[in-house]
Amino acid sequence: MAENSLAFKGTPAQEEQLLAVIAKNKELPGALLPVLHEAQEIYGYLPLEVQQMVADGLGISLSEVYGVATFYSRFSLTPKGKHKISVCLGTACYVKGADKILAEVENKLGIKSGECTPDGLFSIDSCRCVGACGLAPVMMIDEEVYGKLTPKEIGAILDKYIAEEGGEQA
Amino acid sequence: METVNLKINNIPVEVPKGYTILQAAKQANIEIPTLCYLKDINCIGACRVCMVEAKQNGRPMRGLIAACVYPAEEGMEVFTNTPAVIKSRKTTIELLLSTHQKKCLSCVRNNHCELQKLALEYGVDEDRFASEDMTYEIDEQSPYIIRNNNKCVQCMRCVAACKNVQTVSVIGAIKRGYQVHVGSPFDKSLNDSPCVGCGQCIVSCPVGALTEKSDEERVWDAINDPEKVVMFFTAPSIKATLGECFDLPIGTNVEGKMPAAIRRLGEGVKAFNMDFTADLTIMEEANELIQRITTGGTLPMFTSCCPGWVKFVEHYYPDFIPNLSTCKSPQAMFGAVLKGYYAQKTGIDPNKMFVVSVIPCTAKKFECTRPQLRSGDGDYDDVDVALTTRELARMIKRAHIDFADLQDEDYDLPFDKASGGGVIFGATGGVLEAALRTAARTLDGEFKKVDFEEVRGPEAIREVTYEVAGIQVKVAVTSGLGNARKLLEKIKAGEADYQMVEIMACPGGCINGGGQPLQSDSVRNYMDYKALRSKALYDQDLASEFRCSDESPVIKMIYDEYFEAPGKEKSHKYLHTSYVPRGNKMT
Numbered sequence: 001m002a003e004n005s006l007a008f009k010g011t012p013a014q015e016e017q018l019l020a021v022i023a024k025n026k027e028l029p030g031a032l033l034p035v036l037h038e039a040q041e042i043y044g045y046l047p048l049e050v051q052q053m054v055a056d057g058l059g060i061s062l063s064e065v066y067g068v069a070t071f072y073s074r075f076s077l078t079p080k081g082k083h084k085i086s087v088c089l090g091t092a093c094y095v096k097g098a099d100k101i102l103a104e105v106e107n108k109l110g111i112k113s114g115e116c117t118p119d120g121l122f123s124i125d126s127c128r129c130v131g132a133c134g135l136a137p138v139m140m141i142d143e144e145v146y147g148k149l150t151p152k153e154i155g156a157i158l159d160k161y162i163a164e165e166g167g168e169q170a
Numbered sequence: 171m172e173t174v175n176l177k178i179n180n181i182p183v184e185v186p187k188g189y190t191i192l193q194a195a196k197q198a199n200i201e202i203p204t205l206c207y208l209k210d211i212n213c214i215g216a217c218r219v220c221m222v223e224a225k226q227n228g229r230p231m232r233g234l235i236a237a238c239v240y241p242a243e244e245g246m247e248v249f250t251n252t253p254a255v256i257k258s259r260k261t262t263i264e265l266l267l268s269t270h271q272k273k274c275l276s277c278v279r280n281n282h283c284e285l286q287k288l289a290l291e292y293g294v295d296e297d298r299f300a301s302e303d304m305t306y307e308i309d310e311q312s313p314y315i316i317r318n319n320n321k322c323v324q325c326m327r328c329v330a331a332c333k334n335v336q337t338v339s340v341i342g343a344i345k346r347g348y349q350v351h352v353g354s355p356f357d358k359s360l361n362d363s364p365c366v367g368c369g370q371c372i373v374s375c376p377v378g379a380l381t382e383k384s385d386e387e388r389v390w391d392a393i394n395d396p397e398k399v400v401m402f403f404t405a406p407s408i409k410a411t412l413g414e415c416f417d418l419p420i421g422t423n424v425e426g427k428m429p430a431a432i433r434r435l436g437e438g439v440k441a442f443n444m445d446f447t448a449d450l451t452i453m454e455e456a457n458e459l460i461q462r463i464t465t466g467g468t469l470p471m472f473t474s475c476c477p478g479w480v481k482f483v484e485h486y487y488p489d490f491i492p493n494l495s496t497c498k499s500p501q502a503m504f505g506a507v508l509k510g511y512y513a514q515k516t517g518i519d520p521n522k523m524f525v526v527s528v529i530p531c532t533a534k535k536f537e538c539t540r541p542q543l544r545s546g547d548g549d550y551d552d553v554d555v556a557l558t559t560r561e562l563a564r565m566i567k568r569a570h571i572d573f574a575d576l577q578d579e580d581y582d583l584p585f586d587k588a589s590g591g592g593v594i595f596g597a598t599g600g601v602l603e604a605a606l607r608t609a610a611r612t613l614d615g616e617f618k619k620v621d622f623e624e625v626r627g628p629e630a631i632r633e634v635t636y637e638v639a640g641i642q643v644k645v646a647v648t649s650g651l652g653n654a655r656k657l658l659e660k661i662k663a664g665e666a667d668y669q670m671v672e673i674m675a676c677p678g679g680c681i682n683g684g685g686q687p688l689q690s691d692s693v694r695n696y697m698d699y700k701a702l703r704s705k706a707l708y709d710q711d712l713a714s715e716f717r718c719s720d721e722s723p724v725i726k727m728i729y730d731e732y733f734e735a736p737g738k739e740k741s742h743k744y745l746h747t748s749y750v751p752r753g754n755k756m757t
Contacts, residue, residue, distance in 0.1 A: 048356055052755065061333065062756060063342030066355040070345045 008049045017042050018050065022057035031058055032068055036075060045076045081116045081123035083161050086140045090129030098137040102126060104151040105139070108158055121165060122158070176246040191237035191248055192220060196696060202250050203259065203288060205266075205325055205376055207238035209695040210677075212330035212374075215239035217323070218262045219288065223249040234258055260292040268299035269348075270377075271320035277378040278564075284376035284690050285323060306351060311361035313539055314383055314532040315372060319351045322379040328352060328371035335677060336651040338482070340365045352379075355756055364485040364754045366651070368478035368675045369532030369558075369684015382532050382685060385555045386565055392524035392554070393436035399518055402432045403442040403504050403585070404528040407596025407680040408559050410706035411530065414687040415563030416573040421702035423710060426578020432562075433579070434571045443581040444527065445588030447500035447507065448595040448604070449719035450728070451475060454497045454745050455601075456609040456719075457736035459670055463641065468492045470646075470661065470668035473601050475499045478533035478675030478684075480749060482651050487658055488751035493671075496746040500595065501527045501534055502543045505552025506744040507585075509545050511732045520545070526555045528562045530596070530683030533675065542747045558685025584724065590711030591719040597704040598649035598679035599625040599632065602672035606636065606645070607718040614639035620717045625672075626708075628701075631657060633668070644668045650677035678704065 021038040025031040035054055036046060043050050046069050055062040069075045087093075087102040102124075106112055109122055116123040132138050135147025139157075146157060172187040178198040185194045195202050206217035221234035225247040234255065237248075249255065267289065274280050289296060306319035326343065329352055333339040340363035344353050354363040372380045392398045413422040429441035455473070462471050474480055474495040483490050498506065504527065509520035527534065534556040537543065543552050557565075566573055580586055591604030603622045610617040617638060624634040631648045646668045648657050654673045660666045676683045678700035689699055716722050733741045 048756070051355070061339035061342070062355040063329075063333070063339050067342040067344060071343075072346075 008047045010043065010049060014042050015053070018053055019057065022054065026058060032060065032065065036065070036069060040075060045079045047077065047079070076114070076125075078114060078123070079116050079120065081121050083122050083141050085122055085124045086127045086130075087113070087124065088128070088130050088132075088136070088138045088140075089126045090133070092129070092133035093137040096136040100151050101137050101139060101149050101154065104154045105158075108155055121162070174242055174244045174246075176242050176244065176248065178248045179250055180247075185242055189242045191222060191224070191235070191240050191242050191246075192695075194242040195222075195237065195248065195250060200250055201692060201696075202237045203291070204238055204691050204695065205284060205288065205323065206327065207695065208327045208330070208374060208691055211335055212325070212327045213238060214326060214330075217266075217325055219259055221255060221258050221262075223252050223255055225249075256292065259288075260294055263288050263292055264294050264296070264298045266323050267294065267296045268301040269304060270323065271318075272296055277321070278381050279378035279688075282688065282690065283378060286377075287690070302348065304348075309353070309359050309361075310383060311359040312365065312367070312383065312536075313361075314367040314535045315360055315365070315369060316381050316383055317353070317360060318379050318381075319353070320379075321377050322352055323377055324350055324352065325376055326352070327374040327376065328380055331370040331374040334652070336366070336368060336370055336675070337655050338364070338366055338368075338651060341371065358756055362757045364752065364756075366478045366481040366485065366675060367533035367536045367684075368651070370676060372532065372684050373682075373686060373688055375688075376691065382558050382561065383535060384561060385535070385557060386561050388555050389524075389526055389557065389565065392526075393439060395524075397522055398524040399438065399440075399522055400436065400524045400526065401440040401442060401508060402526045402528060403444040403447075404428055404432075404562075405444045405501070405530055405596065405680065406448055406593055406600075406707065407530045407683065407686070407703070408528050408562070409710075410596060410681055410703045411559050411686050412563060413574075414689070415560065415567075418574060420689075420693070420697070420699050421706045423706040424573075425710070426580075427573060427576040429581050430576040430579040431566045431571050431573055435565060435569055440582045442504070442508075442585040443588055444500055444504055445592035445595070446585045446722070446724050447504040448475075448592035448601075449588050449722045449725050450503050450507070450745065451497050451500050451595075452591055452601075452604045452608050452719035453725060453729070453736045454741060455495050456605050456612060458495055458497060459605065459609055460612060461737065463643075463669055470666075470671045471495050473605075473670075473672045474749075475595065475601055476533075476674045476676075476680075477531065477537035479651070479654065479673045481533060481536065481752070482654065482675060484749055484752040485754050486655075490658065490661075491749045491751065494749055496748065498543070498745055498747045499534075499537065501529060501537065501553055501556065502747065503745050504585075505538075505543065506545060507728070509550065509552055510744050511728065515731075521550060524555075525553050526557060527553050528557050528559065530559055530680040530686045531556070531676075532558060532684040534685070540747075542749075545744075559683075559687055560685060563687065584727065587716075587722060587724050589716040589719045589722045589725075590714030591717060592722070593711045593714065594707050596680040596707050597626075598674050599627060599647045599672065600679065600707070601674075602645055602647050602670060604719055605670065605672075606643070608720045609643075610636070610638045611718060611720060613641065633666075643670070645670045645672070647672045649674040649679050651675050653677075681707065 025035050039050050051065045055065045089098050113124045113126050137149050139146045173184050175184050178195045181198040183197045192202050202220050205219040215236040220237040222237045224231045309317040332341050392400050409425040413424040432441035472493045505525050513520040538553045538556050545552050594600030602625050606622050625647045630653050633646045635644045681703035682700045
């Protein structure tokens with residue numbers, strides 16, 4: 001996995017926030033899980049540097065933190081892109097060919113699900129049902145829902161976001 | 171004591187309240203098979219091998235229960251071998267085997283693998299369940315431990331040993347479900363972690379997923395190289411454990427067979443006695459202690475023979491580095507003596523010497539590579555190779571030496587004899603006791619006490635105050651790094667004022683080192699194998715001609731001929747060393 005495809009860019013403000021979260025939870029039993037949730041809120045993901053701060057702050061080993069961070073699929077070890085793509089692989093979307101949609105997104109961006117593009121513009125994830133089964137197969141980019149997709153349309157949709165950034169077409 | 175009465179396979183037993191079904195069954199002479207359970211180390215009820223059927227109040231309990239964690243209850247009826255139990259265990263083992271790399275013939279654990287034993291007992295079909303092809307990269311980057319996760323059964327015994335016993339915690343379970351595997355954070359190599367190399371993970375592993383980094387081939391190459399003069403020396407604890415690899419009872423002292431076997435590995439191979447450099451360590455360390463006490467040096471002084479402990483201080487408590495005795499370990503001293511004094515005495519070129527230590531330890535493999543332990547202006551390592559007890563046993567087996575029937579032989583001159591103080595180095599408390607013997611005699615010529623039983627155990631942490639020549643000498647001993655951490659925190663908090671502290675990284679000391687013969691769960695769960703191994707050393711000490719290191723004729727010879735006296739210039743050059751802070755993070 002390209003877990004560290006992008007260098008960690010934490011700010012002093014984020015660190016201060018995280019330390020406050022740790023201080024608030026430190027004495028509670030099972031503090032690790034809520035702290036990791038908030039750490040992910042602050043940083044968007046849980047890189048080594050953040051997990052190390054959590055381990056040091058709570059006085060537990062990095063092994064333990066990493067074990068929990070990799071156990072729950074809710075936690076991400078890779079940064080999220082400026083635009084978060086989420087391809088629905090729920091039952092309805094799946095029977096309508098969502099796997100081909102995901103494959104096309106991965107193909108166009110040159111990264112796998114769970115990863116982020118080197119320029120930080122897009123990250124891809126899959127999800128289970130966004131509640132829009134009538135529009136299957138469905139993909140979300142940030143808060144925007146794209147329904148009744150075919151693999152052919154993917155390139156144009158992505159290009160729209162790239163154009164906004166003034167970049168070259170995918 | 172409150173007890174409960176229950177029946178195991180219709181046999182009535184009365185056991186203390188709080189016993190598990192597993193413990194109660196043993197009382198009825200029924201050993202319920204286990205895999206993830208390891209006494210004092212891991213008790214998580216995860217592997218589902220120890221499942222049994224039970225009735226409570228005459229009614230069958232729902233489903234099978236895990237004997238290793240389920241408490242024995244009053245009136246309970248337990249059945250350990252019913253068809254449902256057998257079927258469940260068999261399926262569990264077959265599922266474990268579905269992802270297990272079944273290269274048993276070339277596996278280092280072949281014939282003493284706990285999974286293999288279970289598979290045979292339950293007549294499993296090892297190919298019943300097909301698995302996804304999952305291949306893990308073998309981590310062999312560290313100088314001491316190799317992890318092959320393709321053989322791992324996720325019992326978590328290594329993780330528990332590392333985290334709960336040693337509090338080092340550089341490995342853990344990663345991911346979930348089918349993808350679970352054990353490793354260091356961010357799937358980095360163990361070599362990138364602040365691992366101390368104690369090897370307690372290896373001796374906890376039921377299968378061949380963890381092994382020492384083998385150096386046997388390098389030793390065979392040297393033996394077969396006519397240019398090389400190969401010299402072995404064996405650590406104090408080896409005599410108490412090597413026999414186990416040849417089916418001798420635990421605690422058999424094989425001191426005489428060891429040199430006989432080593433000589434038979436190849437022509438001209440020498441077999442020296444490392445108990446001699448244990449004595450030498452004591453001469454230097456006792457002198458250092460007296461110096462520190464009388465001149466206001468840093469106290470408490472910590473023993474520095476154990477390389478796992480030394481690396482632990484370097485990683486996790488660098489502020490305590492000045493407390494570590496500057497004495498090299500007996501292994502390192504022997505290398506320096508051979509390539510310095512012995513080379514000079516015999517005229518053998520140190521570059522042609524191939525020095526092999528046999529040690530109970532995986533951390534010693536790292537110690538050999540320390541740049542501080544190179545001599546001849548950094549031309550060569552003082553010790554070329556450190557072999558574990560297991561590696562020496564494998565070499566003896568490959569050479570088809572009839573170990574159990576060997577007649578006793580003496581070690582090679584001039585490093586043949588040692589005192590009882592050198593012998594007990596292999597057990598927790600032994601280094602401190604040997605140091606006390608010599609330090610007390612040095613300070614007070616009339617001092618008669620030789621047996622310092624108070625420091626031997628069995629408490630986890632022993633604190634004793636002795637009065638020697640009007641000086642109050644306060645000492646503490648512990649083993650296992652979890653206990654060491656407790657002791658260090660106490661010292662840090664200013665709650666203790668010891669003069670000397672002995673710490674060995676492995677619980678029980680070297681006799682339970684990470685390089686010692688593997689004992690399966692069926693031994694470790696029911697037998698005090700550490701006590702049996704220690705007893706072999708203390709028995710030999712008691713029967714020794716000399717009990718104190720300073721009385722050994724080899725010690726007298728080497729100071730007369732070479733080092734003059736402890737703490738002199740030459741001994742500082744050859745017998746003392748330095749340490750470096752290492753950081754406690756992943757790199």
